[in-house]
Amino acid sequence: MLRNEMKLDTLDDRINAYLDGELAQPSVENLLREADSNPAVRAELDRAKSLRWTLRSLDDSIAPPDLAESVLGEARRTSHQIERPPVARAARGRRLVSSLAAAAMIVIAILLVVPGPAPDPAETYTEQEVAQALEDIYTAFAIVSQVGERTGRIVRDEALMGRTIEPVRNALKGVVGPQDTQL
């Protein structure tokens, strides 16, 4: 008859369940009937109720008035030191990806614009391969453009060095605009 599944072997168990409000109504009625007919049960039940009421009456603590002010004052004073780990980590991650993309793009751009040894006739590229390479460069520029003007200048100054080839120039125009492609 108990609402939860605790076993009630003794009068003490039933009294505890009664005080916790976990004794079902029929069991409560049985306990009270038993108390009416048995002075020992009545005495035990009354002591338990008296103890419970006394304990409940002790819940009268009021914290000192200056406690909250002191704690909140400290919180307000340090609220600007707030840590925002998820945002900060995300920003750092984006910066890292952008930096890596910039580095990769610089390498690609140098390989494209710096004259190398005479091409081996066997190492000729199809139009599709060239288009894919330009697409990769375009993607790299798009990522770099997210990190701002400074990185854009680095790419322009350090990588292209005024010797960009036409397809790269066109790709760059598509990302950062014509005013930044006067290379």
Next chain:
Amino acid sequence: VFRRSSDPYLAWFESEVAAHQHRLYGFARYQLRDEEEARDVVQETLLRLWTNRSKIDRAMSTAWLTRVCRNACIDRLRKRRTRQPADLPIDDVFADDATPADVTLHDGDMRERVLALLDDLAEPYRSLVILRDIQDLSYDEIASAMDLPLNTVKVYLHRARKRLRTRLLDDVRHEC
């Protein structure tokens, strides 16, 4: 004291302080029986909440605060060495089997008797009685705060209540 703030952490923290400061203070006061120390413990507990504000599961703040406050109280009691704060074997509900010194046999004040008996209750029984019977926390909250299985909380609490009643009865018999 509780000015509204545009900072979401601060607004949340203000509401937590308003919701828990009195209960935590009561818990610490009954544990330590020293108002100044209780104040220090609650201040320390709330500031730890603020320090850990970005890591706290807000739905569990009651259990978290209670656990931190209880641990701080136990640390202080250990330092005092005037009580037995560590968890005792299951049958040793009272820290000391002698009649509590603060219970005067002719004292008719039930409240004072109960306080004295509570003071002599060993851990974790004292915490359980304070949290459940004085502060009316749910069994689930208590189990979470004390890191005990739910059924263990019930068994320990029932045992503590029984021993408190027995001690009170003994006192009455001695008076008679």
